Amino acid sequence: MPLATTGELITRAAEARFAVAAFNVITLEHVEAVIAGAESTGTPVILQVSENVVKFRYGRLLPLARAAAAAAERADVPVALHLDHVQSDDLLRQAPDAGFSSVMYDAARLPYAENLASTRAAADWAHAHGLWIEAELGQIGGKDGRPPLDAHALGARTDPDQARAFVDGTEVDALAVAIGSVHAMTTRTAALDHGLLKRLSAALTVPLVLHGSSGVPDDGLVAAVGGGITKVNVGTALNAAMTRAIRDFLAARPEAVDSRKYLSVGREAMAREVARLIGVLGPSPTAARTS
Numbered sequence: 247m248p249l250a251t252t253g254e255l256i257t258r259a260a261e262a263r264f265a266v267a268a269f270n271v272i273t274l275e276h277v278e279a280v281i282a283g284a285e286s287t288g289t290p291v292i293l294q295v296s297e298n299v300v301k302f303r304y305g306r307l308l309p310l311a312r313a314a315a316a317a318a319e320r321a322d323v324p325v326a327l328h329l330d331h332v333q334s335d336d337l338l339r340q341a342p343d344a345g346f347s348s349v350m351y352d353a354a355r356l357p358y359a360e361n362l363a364s365t366r367a368a369a370d371w372a373h374a375h376g377l378w379i380e381a382e383l384g385q386i387g388g389k390d391g392r393p394p395l396d397a398h399a400l401g402a403r404t405d406p407d408q409a410r411a412f413v414d415g416t417e418v419d420a421l422a423v424a425i426g427s428v429h430a431m432t433t434r435t436a437a438l439d440h441g442l443l444k445r446l447s448a449a450l451t452v453p454l455v456l457h458g459s460s461g462v463p464d465d466g467l468v469a470a471v472g473g474g475i476t477k478v479n480v481g482t483a484l485n486a487a488m489t490r491a492i493r494d495f496l497a498a499r500p501e502a503v504d505s506r507k508y509l510s511v512g513r514e515a516m517a518r519e520v521a522r523l524i525g526v527l528g529p530s531p532t533a534a535r536t537s
Contacts, residue, residue, distance in 0.1 A: 492508045
């Protein structure tokens with residue numbers, strides 16, 4: 247089917263009060279696993295390519311983007327493409343022609359005023375080119391001149407009043423908030439601040455996004471969705487599933503050299519994790535499907 251757009255998937259999720267799973271992909275095996283997992287549940291999904299992955303792929307966006315788009319167009323469920331954690335304006339401007347319907351513009355490392363100005367400029371450009379845009383706000387520095395905390399540094403929290411002012415000033419379509427999750431966690435021990443999430447949800451009218459979700463236990467994810475999170479980003483959990491499966495395969499078969507053998511095992515492990523996480527986040531397939 248034709249590529250879905252992130253905006254339509256998020257809008258439908260917000261109306262139905264569930265969350266869309268957005269999985270970061272690195273290889274074609276990631277892409278295929280995410281789509282297979284989504285198809286097994288009959289649920290829409292978002293494929294995300296980060297700026298770091300573009301750097302890993304020799305700085306070239308199109309090879310992975312074209313492969314992801316081709317796979318998505320042959321999927322039995324709606325699939326959207328999202329360009330994640332973009333800091334480069336040059337990369338931002340490649341998004342529309344590469345098949346992406348949305349971007350996450352990441353200026354959260356900057357002081358608040360610079361984050362706001364840079365994100366507003368990015369949002370203006372994105373909207374003029376038909377892109378849905380997500381931004382991120384962590385914890386701004388104190389009056390003593392301390393630098394801002396990255397939105398997912400340990401201890402960072404997004405202030406609801408600052409978040410409202412930021413969204414009003416940038417006109418972004420969604421906001422990733424810092425409520426206790428941390429990127430690249432390999433243990434599921436992150437404790438989310440659900441009281442803060444409740445205040446953020448009350449203060450903002452745009453969809454809220456949870457980054458660093460691989461480190462959050464299932465019950466925490468369920469509570470986050472109930473508290474207003476509409477998009478849940480997952481990356482490390484897929485890499486962990488793939489790596490465990492390949493390690494086990496090669497440990498049992500040290501003579502193996504055909505990469506198809508162990509990559510297929512890794513792909514299957516990722517697909518199972520995708521299906522499991524979608525089951526945690528989503529409603530019935532009937533409610534989740536777009537028309």
